[in-house]
Amino acid sequence: MKKFIPVILIVSFLFVESGCKKAIDDALDCSLESILLSVDAQIDSTNQKLVHFEFINNDTEGKFTLDSEIKWDFGDGKTETSTNHKIDHTYAGPGDYDVKATYTLRKGKDSCTGPKEIPVSIH
Numbered sequence: 001m002k003k004f005i006p007v008i009l010i011v012s013f014l015f016v017e018s019g020c021k022k023a024i025d026d027a028l029d030c031s032l033e034s035i036l037l038s039v040d041a042q043i044d045s046t047n048q049k050l051v052h053f054e055f056i057n058n059d060t061e062g063k064f065t066l067d068s069e070i071k072w073d074f075g076d077g078k079t080e081t082s083t084n085h086k087i088d089h090t091y092a093g094p095g096d097y098d099v100k101a102t103y104t105l106r107k108g109k110d111s112c113t114g115p116k117e118i119p120v121s122i123h
Contacts, residue, residue: 030064030105030107030110030111030112031112033059033063033064033105034105034112034114034116036057036058036059037055037056037057037058037066037103037105037116038055038056038058038116039053039054039055039056039099039101039116039117039118040053040054040056040118041053041099041118041120042054043120043122047090048122048123049090049091049092049093049122050088050089050090050091051088051089051090051091051120051122052086052088053072053086053087053088053089053099053101054085054086055070055082055085055086055101055103055116056085057085063107064105064106064107065105065106065107066085066103066104066105066106067103067104067105067106068083068084068085069081069082069083069104070082070085070087070101070102070103071101071102072087072089072099072100072101072102073099073100073101073102074089074091074097074099075097075098075099075100075120076091076092076095076097091120091122093122094122094123095121095122096119096120096121096122097119097120097121097122098117098118098119098120099117099118099119099120100115100116100117101115101116101117101118102114102115103115103116
């Protein structure tokens with residue numbers, strides 16, 4: 001029985017250690033994957049206060065999937081959630097706005113959430 005306990009402790013340590021390593025690797029992968037994400041903003045040609053936003057995933061390998069829900073903060077006190085990575089927003093007046101889109105990436109059971117930001121100037 002005395003020999004059995006150290007074996008259990010060693011196996012438990014290796015299992016926990018490899019689990020932690022996987023979690024760290026997945027977090028690092030997710031952080032690196034987020035570099036491939038961006039937000040595009042196009043001011044409408046007929047209404048200079050209307051902006052067309054798109055959340056873009058440039059991942060060609062498909063290791064991670066991007067949730068369809070993107071939470072938008074338009075920098076003017078207004079927020080909204082889109083379900084197709086695109087959204088339009090009309091600003092009340094001119095100004096410089098910092099727009100933030102919060103996303104979730106998934107890989108199997110693991111996920112990470114983060115923001116992407118873009119400045120918008122309305123004249």
